[in-house]
Amino acid sequence: xxxxxxTDRLRRLLIVLPWLMEQGEVSVEEAAKRFSIGVDDxxxxxxxxxxxxxxxxxxxxxxVFIDEGMIFVGIPRLFTRPLRLxxxxxxxxxxxxxxxxxxxxxxPDGSLAxxxxxxxxxLGEDDTGLLVINxxxxxxxxxxxxxxxxxxxxxxxxxSSDVEPVAREVEPFVAFxxxxxxxVHAHDVRSEGLRTFRVDRIESLDIVGDAEHVxxxxxxxxxxxxxxxxxxxxxxxxxxxxRWVYERYPVDEVSVSDIxxxxxxxxxxxxxxxxxxxxxxxxxxxxxxxxxxxxxxRSNAAEIVLRRYS
Amino acid sequence: MADRVERLTNxxxxxxxxxxxxxxxxxxxxxxxxxxDAGQARRAAFxxxxxxxxxxxxxxxxxxxxxxxxxxxxxxxxxxxxELPEIDLTEDEVRALQVALAATRPDSAIGEEALWKxxxxxxxxxxxxxxxxxxxxxxxxxxxxxxxxxPVQFVYAGMPRQLDPWGLLLRDGFWYVIGFDHDRNDRRTFRVDRCDGEISVDSSVQFDxxxxxxxxxxxxxxxxLLGDEVPHEREALVHIARRRAWLVEREVGPxxxxxxxxxxxxxxxxxFTNEDALRSWVLGFLDDAELLEPSxxxxxxxxxxxxxx
Numbered sequence: 001x002x003x004x005x006x007t008d009r010l011r012r013l014l015i016v017l018p019w020l021m022e023q024g025e026v027s028v029e030e031a032a033k034r035f036s037i038g039v040d041d042x043x044x045x046x047x048x049x050x051x052x053x054x055x056x057x058x059x060x061x062x063x064v065f066i067d068e069g070m071i072f073v074g075i076p077r078l079f080t081r082p083l084r085l086x087x088x089x090x091x092x093x094x095x096x097x098x099x100x101x102x103x104x105x106x107x108p109d110g111s112l113a114x115x116x117x118x119x120x121x122x123l124g125e126d127d128t129g130l131l132v133i134n135x136x137x138x139x140x141x142x143x144x145x146x147x148x149x150x151x152x153x154x155x156x157x158x159x160s161s162d163v164e165p166v167a168r169e170v171e172p173f174v175a176f177x178x179x180x181x182x183x184v185h186a187h188d189v190r191s192e193g194l195r196t197f198r199v200d201r202i203e204s205l206d207i208v209g210d211a212e213h214v215x216x217x218x219x220x221x222x223x224x225x226x227x228x229x230x231x232x233x234x235x236x237x238x239x240x241x242x243r244w245v246y247e248r249y250p251v252d253e254v255s256v257s258d259i260x261x262x263x264x265x266x267x268x269x270x271x272x273x274x275x276x277x278x279x280x281x282x283x284x285x286x287x288x289x290x291x292x293x294x295x296x297x298r299s300n301a302a303e304i305v306l307r308r309y310s
Numbered sequence: 311m312a313d314r315v316e317r318l319t320n321x322x323x324x325x326x327x328x329x330x331x332x333x334x335x336x337x338x339x340x341x342x343x344x345x346x347d348a349g350q351a352r353r354a355a356f357x358x359x360x361x362x363x364x365x366x367x368x369x370x371x372x373x374x375x376x377x378x379x380x381x382x383x384x385x386x387x388x389x390x391x392x393e394l395p396e397i398d399l400t401e402d403e404v405r406a407l408q409v410a411l412a413a414t415r416p417d418s419a420i421g422e423e424a425l426w427k428x429x430x431x432x433x434x435x436x437x438x439x440x441x442x443x444x445x446x447x448x449x450x451x452x453x454x455x456x457x458x459x460x461p462v463q464f465v466y467a468g469m470p471r472q473l474d475p476w477g478l479l480l481r482d483g484f485w486y487v488i489g490f491d492h493d494r495n496d497r498r499t500f501r502v503d504r505c506d507g508e509i510s511v512d513s514s515v516q517f518d519x520x521x522x523x524x525x526x527x528x529x530x531x532x533x534x535l536l537g538d539e540v541p542h543e544r545e546a547l548v549h550i551a552r553r554r555a556w557l558v559e560r561e562v563g564p565x566x567x568x569x570x571x572x573x574x575x576x577x578x579x580x581x582f583t584n585e586d587a588l589r590s591w592v593l594g595f596l597d598d599a600e601l602l603e604p605s606x607x608x609x610x611x612x613x614x615x616x617x618x619x
Binding site: 006007009010011013014015019034035036045048049051052053078081082083084085086087088089090091092093094095096097099100101102103104105110111112114115116118119120122123124125126127129130131132133134136140143144147148158163164165172173174175176177178179180181200201203247248273276277279280281283284298299301302303304305306307308309 | 313314315316318319320322323326327362365366367368391392393394395396397398399400402403404405406407409410411413414415418420421422423424425426427428429431432437438439440441442443444449450451453454456457458476477478479480481482483484503553556557560561589590593594595596597600608611612614615616617618619
């Protein structure tokens with residue numbers, strides 16, 4: 001088995017040691033599990049540091065020994081405090097925390113807010129108010145309440161293919177945002193299956209009763225949920241002015257750009273209407289490569305819209 | 311060969327415990343045989359260890375001696391420079407962070423490690439609502455620069471920029487950095503994902519930030535006003551068919567409705583600076599929207615359609 005890099009092992013040790021010192025004694029298994037490290041790896045690394053020392057070697061630098069599956073740590077001298085949070089870790093925690101503060105149910109005086117404040121102050125990098133995440137739409141709050149109370153709701157939903165919003169009953173499981181849009185995974189009563197809806201296309205929401213279905217154990221993860229679905233694909237050539245397409249929408253793949261900045265993009269298409277809108281907005285910064293059935297979508301849509309302007 | 315973790319641990323301990331800076335020669339002799347004897351190989355091994363420690367956040371300080379050891383370097387490690395300051399989180403607070411990470415950064419190894427350092431553990435379970443934060447390698451650097459008020463430099467649209475970063479905003483799935491642009495001598499907003507190359511930070515300078523509230527109005531809620539060039543603002547009138555009227559009213563707000571017609575359609579008045587964004591927004595409704603004014607923009611939209619019809 002390949003050895004883990006020395007820096008990874010040392011970094012992990014410097015996290016594990018202060019915790020062990022606080023515990024005094026703990027089972028190898030518990031420590032290994034907590035820090036997602038193999039039992040054998042943990043034992044080997046702890047035995048190694050227990051042998052570390054400096055002249056004149058009168059006392060152990062790190063007083064740790066392992067006996068019958070238990071780790072015992074003596075009076076600490078070194079490595080009693082964890083490493084500072086790296087820039088990446090600080091961002092990860094603070095951005096996650098500030099984003100979560102925008103979610104329905106977050107309490108501005110609650111434990112998350114207090115924890116974030118302590119971290120920001122403790123790091124000496126108070127960025128309160130300087131890392132701003134856009135608020136969650138009110139429809140997400142209504143959905144969240146329905147999820148928490150396990151309710152079935154009737155929504156008027158504007159799908160990309162219907163002419164007008166259509167009433168349908170759903171049992172929402174989880175609401176999430178991805179690439180700037182909010183979605184909800186829900187059991188759709190009409191089709192008797194799991195469906196994903198865009199929250200901003202829900203015109204209205206009314207509670208109709210208790211939910212009868214439980215959330216499936218696994219739901220498609222955002223970013224991948226298009227990939228799992230049986231959705232048609234289109235392959236496009238997109239010019240430099242159309243880069244927002246692959247910045248904004250989930251795509252299967254983007255080729256390296258050619259010398260003029262054009263790329264080939266393959267992306268899922270939820271409906272022909274949706275594709276028509278996309279192509280019109282791109283104008284001459286796009287060409288449909290395949291399927292050929294869609295090569296007239298842009299010009300047909302342009303003619304229909306032009307009628308309004310004549 | 312001895313395990314490199316052992317040498318790194320010993321080096322770390324030695325440089326933490328020493329009361330005075332140590333030369334490489336002294337370090338090697340204290341660590342008895344763990345470094346190569348030959349000068350060049352020893353130097354190379356030491357530099358490699360230095361870099362490894364830096365990778366995990368431990369900086370080896372150095373100074374050049376004077377006097378009879380003039381020119382020689384001495385090394386030590388300042389404990390306060392790498393140890394986590396006391397952040398006394400309650401169990402509730404740790405758990406709240408755990409849940410926050412699960413809701414916004416599921417399966418983040420980095421977040422889990424950060425929680426370990428704070429005395430918590432990963433494995434939080436997200437609730438019924440989750441916000442997935444877009445990741446970009448330059449965000450942590452920018453956040454630290456914002457918090458420490460350090461100026462940054464980067465390339466944007468092919469031009470080098472010098473910016474005092476005032477804050478970071480996440481809006482509609484994109485991260486923006488807002489601040490004072492020294493080249494333009496004015497406030498500017500940049501899409502972080504469009505900043506090219508490395509962001510370089512000048513940590514020798516601390517800029518002054520304007521009073522609170524600069525971020526609140528920094529980014530227009532109306533995407534038609536976005537764009538880093540700021541020509542003058544104009545107003546567009548757009549006719550929206552009945553079946554899309556509710557969507558538009560929710561998006562732009564009832565105060566933008568200029569006219570409600572008997573057939574249920576509406577005319578909305580929209581301030582805009584970015585014509586591309588306006589055209590894109592109107593075309594997104596296909597024939598459910600018609601741009602009425604300004605007439606020059608309407609004319610260019612018609613030409614846009616004719617070129618692809």
